[in-house]
Amino acid sequence: xxxxxxxxxxxxxxxxxxxxxxxxxxxxxxxxxxxxxxxxxxxxxxxxxxxxxxxxxxxxxxxxxxxxxxxxxxxxxxxxxxxxxxxxxxxxxxxxxxxxxxxxxxxxxxxxxxxxxxxxxxxxxxxxxxxxxxxxxxxxxxxxxxxxxxxxxxxxxxxxxxxxxxxxxxxxxxxxxxxxxxxxxxxxxxxxxxxxxxxxxxxxxxxxxxxxxxxxxxxxxxxxxxxxxxxxxxxxxxxxxxxxxxxxxxxxxxxxxxxxxxxxxxxxxxxxxxxxxxxxxxxxxxxxxxxxxxxxxxxxxxxxxxxxxxxxxxxxxxxxxxxxxxxxxxxxxxxxxxxxxxxxxxxxxxxxxxxxxxxxxxxxxxxxxxxxxxxxxxxxxxxxxxxx
Numbered sequence: 001x002x003x004x005x006x007x008x009x010x011x012x013x014x015x016x017x018x019x020x021x022x023x024x025x026x027x028x029x030x031x032x033x034x035x036x037x038x039x040x041x042x043x044x045x046x047x048x049x050x051x052x053x054x055x056x057x058x059x060x061x062x063x064x065x066x067x068x069x070x071x072x073x074x075x076x077x078x079x080x081x082x083x084x085x086x087x088x089x090x091x092x093x094x095x096x097x098x099x100x101x102x103x104x105x106x107x108x109x110x111x112x113x114x115x116x117x118x119x120x121x122x123x124x125x126x127x128x129x130x131x132x133x134x135x136x137x138x139x140x141x142x143x144x145x146x147x148x149x150x151x152x153x154x155x156x157x158x159x160x161x162x163x164x165x166x167x168x169x170x171x172x173x174x175x176x177x178x179x180x181x182x183x184x185x186x187x188x189x190x191x192x193x194x195x196x197x198x199x200x201x202x203x204x205x206x207x208x209x210x211x212x213x214x215x216x217x218x219x220x221x222x223x224x225x226x227x228x229x230x231x232x233x234x235x236x237x238x239x240x241x242x243x244x245x246x247x248x249x250x251x252x253x254x255x256x257x258x259x260x261x262x263x264x265x266x267x268x269x270x271x272x273x274x275x276x277x278x279x280x281x282x283x284x285x286x287x288x289x290x291x292x293x294x295x296x297x298x299x300x301x302x303x304x305x306x307x308x309x310x311x312x313x314x315x316x317x318x319x320x321x322x323x324x325x326x327x328x329x330x331x332x333x334x335x336x337x338x339x340x341x342x343x344x345x346x347x348x349x350x351x352x353x354x355x356x357x358x359x360x361x362x363x364x365x366x367x368x369x370x371x372x373x374x375x376x377x378x379x380x381x382x383x384x385x386x387x388x
């Protein structure tokens with residue numbers, strides 16, 4: 001089939017991979033109100049069309065955390081990428097490298113830091129959870145340093161895990177639970193199963209040195225579930241800053257007070273994010289929180305955006321409200337599951353073209369100059385669609 005938008009990749013992914021894996025990536029926590037709000041609030045914003053402006057020279061290139069990029073996108077850290085497609089994280093990193101954008105590897109990836117580093121020439125970002133076992137956390141940072149990762153993305157909104165009903169029903173609990181339904185579903189996807197079995201790993205590659213790793217996946221998953229630390233404070237950010245010598249990105253902020261604190265703690269960039277609607281259900285959509293946070297930090301650090309991006313127009317809307325670039329998670333996983341690296345590259349090309357076309361039709365020459373004027377306003381100056 002001809003892929004024309006992210007929804008096309010989603011539909012193909014839904015057919016190609018087991019339901020439990022698809023819904024792990026597709027779903028959110030509890031009643032999924034925040035998951036839906038991420039999309040609803042982005043879709044409700046309208047763009048301001050401008051005409052008769054010379055648009056013959058346009059640029060979607062920018063800089064993110066000190067590096068030149070071909071378009072304002074980052075592949076977000078996503079867990080279990082290697083179960084969406086065999087060696088999935090390597091496919092994602094290579095696609096990002098070819099597209100000229102950053103790739104961020106999750107702590108909870110299937111391929112390890114070392115696997116991905118050996119497969120690409122360009123340094124990638126690494127996402128970190130601060131675990132109860134600080135010694136193991138330090139070892140992850142040291143491995144990221146050894147791999148010459150160009151940024152560390154510290155995720156701060158998973159001190160306690162939000163319940164994801166779909167995962168529990170599908171047996172993706174801690175420990176994992178094999179049900180007849182998901183066993184039958186896996187058996188009905190032999191091409192996927194053979195691919196994953198042929199991959200270099202089928203467990204959490206970055207956690208193979210963890211205390212429970214040798215006891216099997218169930219024990220390792222149980223260990224991971226007990227490692228998220230509700231006692232984390234901003235002092236732990238200082239500790240991470242002290243052992244990490246490179247660029248530090250703090251991800252998971254929805255409140256301007258937290259954003260200002262992150263700046264004070266030395267963040268080179270922050271990510272406005274609600275964990276894709278997978279944590280606090282009923283929290284603000286990312287796009288609704290973005291303007292206040294961008295105003296609060298006032299250019300003191302780079303503001304990145306994460307939450308519901310499915311098109312180049314979504315990217316343009318986020319840039320207009322103060323973001324420097326956007327992370328894409330689900331869009332990436334849909335494309336990855338659809339056919340690995342080539343499909344991820346195709347999806348990135350679609351988003352880039354959509355962004356470029358939308359800029360041309362809103363009178364914007366350069367992605368670095370997108371402003372709030374790109375969005376449609378009412379006569380009182382308020383944004384159309386910004387009342388949620």
